[in-house]
Amino acid sequence: MNVLDDFLWRAALAGIGVAVIAAPLGCFVVWRRMAYFGDATAHAAILGVALSLALDVSILFGALAMALFMAVSVSALRDRGYPMDTVLGVLAHSALAFGLVAVSFVSGIRVDVSAYLFGDILTVSVTDLALIACGVASVLGLLVWRWNRLLIATVNEEMAQAAGVNPKSEQWVLTFALAVVVAVAIKVVGALLIGALLLIPAATARRFAGTPEAMAVLAAVFGVVSALTGLYVSWYLDTPTGPSMVCVCAVLFWGSTLIRKTGSVV
Amino acid sequence: MSQLPLIQANELSVHRGTDAILQHVSLRIHPGEITTIVGPNGSGKSTLLKALVGSVPLSHGSIDRQPGLRVGYLPQTVNIDPTLPLTVGRLLSLPKMVKRAEIDQVLAQAGLSDCADRPFTQLSGGQRQRVLLARALLGNPQLVILDEPTQGLDQPGSAHFYRQIEEIRSELGCAILMVSHELHVVMASSDHVICLNGHVCCAGRPEQVATAPEYRALFGTGTQGALALYRHEHTHHHDH
Numbered sequence: 001m002n003v004l005d006d007f008l009w010r011a012a013l014a015g016i017g018v019a020v021i022a023a024p025l026g027c028f029v030v031w032r033r034m035a036y037f038g039d040a041t042a043h044a045a046i047l048g049v050a051l052s053l054a055l056d057v058s059i060l061f062g063a064l065a066m067a068l069f070m071a072v073s074v075s076a077l078r079d080r081g082y083p084m085d086t087v088l089g090v091l092a093h094s095a096l097a098f099g100l101v102a103v104s105f106v107s108g109i110r111v112d113v114s115a116y117l118f119g120d121i122l123t124v125s126v127t128d129l130a131l132i133a134c135g136v137a138s139v140l141g142l143l144v145w146r147w148n149r150l151l152i153a154t155v156n157e158e159m160a161q162a163a164g165v166n167p168k169s170e171q172w173v174l175t176f177a178l179a180v181v182v183a184v185a186i187k188v189v190g191a192l193l194i195g196a197l198l199l200i201p202a203a204t205a206r207r208f209a210g211t212p213e214a215m216a217v218l219a220a221v222f223g224v225v226s227a228l229t230g231l232y233v234s235w236y237l238d239t240p241t242g243p244s245m246v247c248v249c250a251v252l253f254w255g256s257t258l259i260r261k262t263g264s265v266v
Numbered sequence: 267m268s269q270l271p272l273i274q275a276n277e278l279s280v281h282r283g284t285d286a287i288l289q290h291v292s293l294r295i296h297p298g299e300i301t302t303i304v305g306p307n308g309s310g311k312s313t314l315l316k317a318l319v320g321s322v323p324l325s326h327g328s329i330d331r332q333p334g335l336r337v338g339y340l341p342q343t344v345n346i347d348p349t350l351p352l353t354v355g356r357l358l359s360l361p362k363m364v365k366r367a368e369i370d371q372v373l374a375q376a377g378l379s380d381c382a383d384r385p386f387t388q389l390s391g392g393q394r395q396r397v398l399l400a401r402a403l404l405g406n407p408q409l410v411i412l413d414e415p416t417q418g419l420d421q422p423g424s425a426h427f428y429r430q431i432e433e434i435r436s437e438l439g440c441a442i443l444m445v446s447h448e449l450h451v452v453m454a455s456s457d458h459v460i461c462l463n464g465h466v467c468c469a470g471r472p473e474q475v476a477t478a479p480e481y482r483a484l485f486g487t488g489t490q491g492a493l494a495l496y497r498h499e500h501t502h503h504h505d506h
Contacts, residue, residue: 031350043361081283152360155346161321162339162411165361202349209351210385 004126008235015231015245016126017132018188019197019223020148020163022140022181024216026198028174030206035199037074038178040092042194044070045182049116049191053106056145059116060183067179070095075171096191096253119242120124121192121231135184139177141218144259146173151212166239188227189242197223204256222252222259272317272335272432272441273295278327280313287313289465290327293436295409299436300442302452304475305462306484311445312342315413318443335409338402342445344394348387354397355382362483364404375437376400377430391418395427403434411435412444416451416477428455449485 003009029038033048052062070091075088083169103113115123126130141148153160153170160167185194201222202215209215230245271294280288288310295301303311316322318329319339322448346352358369369382371396376399381389386397395415402410413432416424435442446452452459452472459475460465467480 031347033347078312119409148361151352154350155352155357156317156341157342158321158341159317159339159344162319162337163361167321187374206349206351211351211353211356215351 004129005244007124008231010124010126010129011121011231011241012122013129014132014188016224016247017129017136018181018185019201019227021136021177022185022194022218023201023221023223024143025139025174025177025181026200026202027205027212027216027219028150028154029178030197030202031212032174034174035195036088036092038182038198039195040095040210041064041067041070041073041090041175041178042182042186042191043048043092043099044094046116047102048099049094049186050099050102050106052104058131059186063183063186064179066095066127067182068176071172071175071179072079103181115190116186117190117192118240119186119188119193121188121241124187132184132188139180142173142177145171147213148173155157189245193242196246197226200246200253201226204249204253205255207256207259222249226252247254269297270332271330272332273331273337275318276328276330277300277316278324278329280310280315280317280322281325288317291462291466292327293460293466293469295440295441295443297408298435298439300432300455301444301458301459301460303445303462304447304449304452304455304459304485305441305467309463311462312413315339315411316445317446328445330495332408334336336405336407338404338440339409339416340395340402340406340410340412342400342417344398346387350387352386353383354378354386354389357386357397358404361395366481368404369400372400372403373397375403375434377426392423392427396430399427399430399434403438406438409441409443412442414445414447416446416448425451431455 048062048064048066049059050057050244051066073091076085077086078179084176100113129180141198149165150170150173152165153167157167160170182194185197189197201219204220204222209218226248227245229248231241233239233248234241234244274294275292277290277292278288279286279290291314291400302313305311313322317324319337354373355366355369358364358372366382373379373382376396378396378400381393386394389397395418399412399415402412418426419427431442432455434440442461453476456472458469459472460469461478461481461484463484467484468475468478
């Protein structure tokens with residue numbers, strides 16, 4: 001029997017896939033203080049979902065397109081001199097609102113919005129898994145390929161420029177990676193909780209990591225552990241899966257702060 | 267100086283939106299020369315350095331660099347988020363791997379030792395500036411650009427820092443271009459001073475600039491004492 005025939009296995013693989021790319025990318029989100037940008041991208045994806053339903057194309061492409069559109073709008077508004085957090089606040093919330101309104105217009109059949117807001121990992125299909133696998137391969141490939149350039153652009157833009165690295169290109173690499181993560185993660189944890197999957201494992205890993213690479217790997221480990229534990233918990237307690245995964249993330253983070261307090265680690 | 271300049275700015279202008287930050291600024295940096303840019307806040311000093319490094323688009327003018335020019339750069343502010351675990355050695359190894367021996371060498375040149383394995387964010391302000399100076403010295407640069415390198419240092423600290431820079435110049439033979447607020451130190455250790463206020467007000471050897479009416483208009487006459495200090499300190503080593 002093929003393991004992909006079992007919805008639990010498919011859910012587990014989807015969770016692992018999303019956690020493995022969300023966590024290292026989440027490290028950059030933390031290092032560059034882009035937390036709100038992650039949320040804005042995720043909220044924009046809801047609008048993408050509505051458009052996909054209306055145009056009858058894959059949700060993944062709609063979400064990807066809107067997430068990229070959001071990134072372009074953010075940088076355009078920032079160049080006009082608006083403060084970054086204002087720009088993101090305006091765009092994130094309006095994208096979410098427009099998305100929810102747009103979804104309500106789509107199709108005669110009532111669409112279950114909560115599946116996109118909070119994820120619906122137990123209905124992951126083999127096609128979804130294949131798309132997630134593509135997302136994992138492209139994001140991991142991109143991060144490994146550009147790793148050092150991304151790091152120096154994160155440390156200081158002018159220093160990067162002087163070293164021959166264009167910080168704007170690296171910003172776009174991260175933006176694209178973020179859009180891919182959001183697009184594949186919608187099915188798993190939903191638009192509202194993607195930010196948690198990006199941030200919390202990275203924040204948990206920080207206390208134990210001495211190098212950026214260690215932090216990324218550890219964050220991925222915490223992410224995978226949270227995804228699998230969350231899936232297990234939701235199976236036995238009959239709780240919603242996406243939020244259960246995020247709860248485990250949060251518990252791990254809380255645990256890591258306790259360990260730090262007693263001084264037994266690092 | 268009959269040598270070809272390492273870098274030459276021709277009539278460059280930089281705008282931010284509709285505001286002119288720099289207007290028709292021309293300058294030449296010759297090998298081995300210490301050039302200091304002085305000017306009031308908002309006079310475009312940092313922008314000029316960024317333009318020379320290539321991180322600010324020009325709205326007018328051009329920059330000629332010697333082919334293959336090696337430039338080291340110390341930016342004005344480096345705010346590395348404390349969540350980014352980066353040792354000093356790793357910071358120097360970005361974006362390209364650098365051999366440990368070379369890392370130790372530039373750290374020693376910048377006046378630091380045994381700190382390659384320490385986390386950058388745990389260093390003091392002065393140590394951080396030295397690490398950034400070390401980074402600017404990697405790869406044997408012909409031109410080192412320093413944007414207010416003594417920020418956050420106390421007076422003895424910054425005096426020591428400038429001595430270090432002079433030593434580096436004589437050791438490596440590199441040209442140094444820096445922005446500074448500390449006029450008396452600038453006057454004591456520069457070969458060439460450019461007084462900037464959106465445009466080049468005046469430029470020349472320190473004693474020429476210090477007596478120029480344009481400079482007086484910007485900084486007043488309070489630097490007379492500094493000029494005396496300059497003359498005093500520089501009777502024994504100059505024009506080498």
